[in-house]
Amino acid sequence: MNANEILDVIEEIFPNAKCELHHESPFQLLVAVVLSAQTTDESVNKVTPALFKAYPTSKEMARASISNIEPYIRRIGLYRNKARSISALSKDLEAKFNGVVPSSYKDLMSLAGVGRKTANVVRSVAFDIPSFAVDTHVDRVSKRLGLAKPYDSVEKVEEKLKRKIDRDRWNQGHHDFIFFGRYLCTARHPQCQKCPFTSFCRKDKLEAYKQKAAQK
């Protein structure tokens, strides 16, 4: 089964895969994605309503002190780094881009706390530019399904997925993999009974590789 066929099957199981981070503007999406690092989006959605009510745009966020931002996001973890990031990011957005979220990798990744993965999500969801963000779910699922090697970096995984999947399916395919990884092919106790791909799954090989890499 090739990558496009795998997507066909996943879309039968999860017909409504989409971005689940609540936001009302590209700026709010950008902040929500930064907050989502190592955190479930469900947790992010619990804190963003109050945060965005207090600071709806980069203008208000840039004026807030970090110590005023922290209480809003403390519950999601990594909160000091994240408060510092969204403060600096908002100030930069005002100063360099007049508060308008840019769409190029170069401009997006020049912002505090924004790396390749966050830039890809913003490009895809806010601007509908074909992109393929590789996060923990996409990385794990791609390697279990044999679309990437266990030792591939996230950059290499992104490159391979973009090569193997039709360009007009990149944005939807990203969310398909996320839903598959979040709700079926989970990290800890995947529901292999419900999985249509067990005949070629490489979960065991991936875990063996990780074991080996963890020693030393």
Add this chain to the structure above:
DNA sequence: ATCCCGAGGG
């Protein structure tokens, strides 16, 4: 390679 870090699930 390590650190940041709280919440929720098993």
Add this chain to the structure above:
DNA sequence: CCCTCTGGAT
């Protein structure tokens, strides 16, 4: 108790 959650900067 232990693991995982749409990472990024140092």
